Amino acid sequence: MxxxxxxxxxxxxxxxxxxxxxxxxxxxxxxxxxxxxxxxxxxxxxxxxxxxxxxxxxxxxTEKGLLIANQLTRKHRIWEVFLAEKLGYDWNEVHADADLLEHVSSDLLIERLNIFLDEPTFDPHGGVIPNQDGTVPEIHSTPLIECKVGDRFKIQEVDDQEDFLEYLLYKKVHLGKEYTLAEIEPYDGPLTLETSAGEKTVIGHKAAFKIFVDIIE
Amino acid sequence: MxxxxxxxxxxxxxxxxxxxxxxxxxxxxxxxxxxxxxxxxxxxxxxxxxxxxxxxxxxxxTEKGLLIANQLTRKHRIWEVFLAEKLGYDWNEVHADADLLEHVSSDLLIERLNIFLDEPTFDPHGGVIPNQDGTVPEIHSTPLIECKVGDRFKIQEVDDQEDFLEYLLYKKVHLGKEYTLAEIEPYDGPLTLETSAGEKTVIGHKAAFKIFVDIIE
DNA sequence: AACTATTTTTAGTCTACCCTAAAAAATAAT
DNA sequence: ATTATTTTTTAGGGTAGACTAAAAATAGTT
The missing domain is CATH 1.10.10.10 (Winged helix-like DNA-binding domain superfamily/Winged helix DNA-binding domain)
Known part of the structure; x- marks a missing residue:
């Protein structure tokens, strides 16, 4: 490889x-x-x-290819946690360095790093970290675009492209934050999110495909 | 590169x-x-x-080549400190992973890692870490082979080959430990080291080239 | 000084990974 | 249904980094 x-x-x-x-x-x-x-x-x-x-x-x-993909994703995401939590990287900065590190990380290194980081389940943008054996924990999350007006939810995961993460930083949307979907404009218009404190945030239609949420009850 | x-x-x-x-x-x-x-x-x-x-x-x-060598050594040794101190590697295990990591480490990553590690001066086998600008701090150390009987010294640095480090582990020779050179056998024979507690250690002639010490007064 | 052994260089090959340009196949448009 | 466009494949080539085998240069020995 x-x-x-x-x-x-x-x-x-x-x-x-x-x-x-x-x-x-x-x-x-x-x-x-x-x-x-x-x-x-x-x-x-x-x-x-x-x-x-x-x-x-x-x-x-193939099965074999998928296994490699999952193991790489595991390495990538564990490094992302390290860079964000220990080295103070912003969530939009972690991607590039993790992309390089994942290719030179022995299994031993990753498992020790995993323990050092207290065996995290998610990376800094909410991506679930595959298990050592290549299986992927099942997480219940819904693309924001599939939500209905009135739904209450928590931000679970977001797409990890640098510019998109920067956009979310600007919009003050971050993991774990809770919103209600207040409005969806027709004809692929924007979505309006609202916090319990009344803070409103408008999100573009396409962005709503890249945000995954956990609907509350 | x-x-x-x-x-x-x-x-x-x-x-x-x-x-x-x-x-x-x-x-x-x-x-x-x-x-x-x-x-x-x-x-x-x-x-x-x-x-x-x-x-x-x-x-x-050339100057240019030397600069690259020093910057690589810096990256290598900072990673060694991380692996040993944070991930619990033994000092004879750090080399292989550090060798891979050094080639994919951005300057940003290394500088943040350096701060995370509290800006160490030495790596786990006593090698001095070059500065960011490629200069190398001056350290006063003497190859053990050049010591005279009666010299008192502290172990400062050792060669970082895996099998040699394993040998030293077995001989209970570690960085910072103090000895007196008790005896040197002629005809390239072994050297006998002795601690203040009277613990004697015999070191082969060739090994004495790979151990560097700081002679006390 | 001549022969031998060692070391370095040259010549020719190979694989991984990339490219451009042209041909072939699939898809879309009239 | 035929033409035009898009996509994929083939053909041929380039560079980095490795190899073997053979030639050239150096070093050692008698």
Whole structure:
């Protein structure tokens, strides 16, 4: 396993390669490499049985590929916790360094780091940390976009793209905060959230796909 | 800079490339690569002006190369402190993981880690940690082999090869411990160290080159 | 000084990972 | 249904970093 292959596997996973076929085009966009390079890498990963390939359609992770993706996610997220909690990184800063560290972390290192951090369940943006054996704890969370007006909820997880996290910082939306969904504008309009203290926050339609909440009762 | 080039620079440094010409042969042994690969890498590093090359003699670090070596040593040793102090690694376990981590550590990460660790001066085997600007603090230490019978000293630094550290662990020699040099056998024979409590330890001749001490008054 | 052994370099190959340009297949539009 | 567009694949090439085998240079020995 090389860092490049690992990044490729992770990209497939993040594009939904666990359940559905991921197109070359999506991988080109995600990894910023040429279409030819994607085909190239596909054939290499295919040879190692990490993915299945439907010509001209795309790729999906095999069990073996999924295991690697989950183990990488575990490493990534444990490092994110370390960077945020121990080194004082903001939640929008952790991603880049964790991305490098995950590829050079022995199992021993990760397990010791995990214990040092008191075996966290979530990373700084609410992502659940997979178990050592590659299984993923089941967490009940709903995309904000699927909520109905009147729902009360707690922010559970948010997408971990740097600019998006910065947007949320600006909007004062953070993990664990409780809101009621006050209003949804029609025609893909914005959503209005309201805290019990009456603080109102307006969130764009697309952002509501990237916020996951835990609906209260 | 790639991890391979960095390892090569580090190997030259560790073989004395700061002051003297290092032969290909030594690099072959240290890096476990073929002689041809050494020549190959030499030409690449030469092009970047990180080394100077005397054909059929060997290479030396330039100022630029030395700076990189020192910065790498800084990263390596700060990680060693972290692994030993925070994650409970033994001093003979830290090397391998630190070797991987040093190549993916941004300056920001290292400086934050350094602060988290309270800006240590030495790593777990007594190696001094270079400064951020690439300068190296001056430490007064003497190879044990140069000591005379009757000298009293404190263990300051030891070579960081895993098997050697294991040997010292077995001999109960650790950093900071004080001894008197009780005896030196002739013909490259062993050295006998003695603590104030009368505990005697016999150290092989070659090992005495890898132990550095701070002679007391 | 000549021969031998060692070390370094050169020449030619290989894999991983990337590229561009062109061909082939799939999809969308008329 | 045919044409146009998009996407994927193939073909050919480049660089980094490794290799083996053979040639060239250095060092050691008689």
């Amino acid at each position: 090389t860092p490049n292959k690992e990044d490729f596997i992770k990209a497939i996973f993040e594009l939904g390669g666990k359940e559905k076929v991921v197109t070359n085009k999506d991988l080109v966009r995600m990894l910023s490499i040429s279409a030819a390079s994607v085909t190239d890498m596909n054939t290499r990963l295919l040879k190692e049985e990490l993915i299945t390939h439907l010509p001209y359609q795309g790729v999906m992770l | 790639t991890p391979n080039k960095e390892d090569f620079i580090k190997a030259i440094f560790e073989l004395g490339g700061k002051e003297k010409v290092v032969t290909n042969k030594d690099l072959v042994r240290m890096l476990s690569i073929s002689a041809a690969s050494v020549t190959d890498m030499n030409t690449r590093l030469l092009k970047e002006e990180l080394i100077t090359h005397l054909p059929y003699q060997g290479v030396m670090l």
